[in-house]
Amino acid sequence: MYAITGITGKVGGALASALLAANEPVRAVVRDGEKGRAWAERGCEVALADMDDAAALSAAFDGARGVFILPPSEFDPAPGFPEALAVISAVRTALETARPGKAVCLSTIGAQAAQSNLLTQRTLMEQALGKLSMPIAFLRPGWFMENAAWDVGPAREDGVIQSFLQPLDKPVPMVATADVGRVAAGLLRQSWDGRRVVELEGPRRVSPNDIAACFASILGRPVRAEAIARESWGALFRSQGTRDPVPRIQMLDGFNEGWIEFEGDAASRVKGEVELETVLRGLVQGAG
Secondary structure, eight states, rough: OEESTTTHHHHHHHHHHHHHHOOOOOOEEEGGGGGHHHHHHTTTTEEEEEETTTHHHHHHHOOSSSSEEOOOOOOEEEEEEEHHHHHHHHHHHHHHHOSOOOOEOOOOTTTTTOOOOOOHOOOOOOOHHSSSSEEEEEEEEOOOOOGGGGHHHHHHHHHHEESSSSSSTBOOOEEEEHHHHHHHHHHHHHHHSSSSEEEEEOOOOHHHHHHHHHHHHHHHHHEEEEOOGGGGHHEEEHTTTOOOOOOHHHHHHHHHHHSSSSSSSSSGGEEOOOOOOOHHHHHHHHHH
């Protein structure tokens, strides 16, 4: 049996669906029993646990052949990342207590970066969980293609998508969440010893101009990308309710300046199967 956290999200859902399609038993770890109902109807066990509750997580992981860890995303963390540290502590205690056969943790591209930024929350997770005496894999995907969901309305209505990724013609490692879930499911069914890192990107790298051109093709109207001026980022994030925009700005700088990148060489990297057009068409259709 495989215990899956984050199962109600796109990555966790894709992972669980892949395991069920392979006739593997799945335990859905959810915070709310109502959210687990759909998975129970598909034949999953359901366990209730908050990600910062070590005792509940220990029970949810007990007897598992493998566990998938998807830490909640905190986009406006307090200084020092206390929210992430609370989850990391609970997850580490639960893994040490339950001793599942292996664990796969969703990390991120650039988790090895020394510079502090929003993604440092995943760096801290790797540093803490990587010391466990059990097989553990950190899956480091690139930028999610589904982040373009924010661009559907502006592309359709104005023919312009605004981008923090710059310059606009710079290709960035991106990947579909369906590929992340599929690869994670494959990792859970593998055997290995110790700590490993798996880096994942899509079939090809994608620039903001590529996203605009793809929207243009799908919508049948001209669409162009427009760079958001770097000096306006702080005020813009604050206007959206962000208490401290610095970690987010540092993350974006990392992508634009190139220090948020994959650690290994291209030959060792896993390539996804889902193309950008497939993801954007789904986003457009979903937006109505």
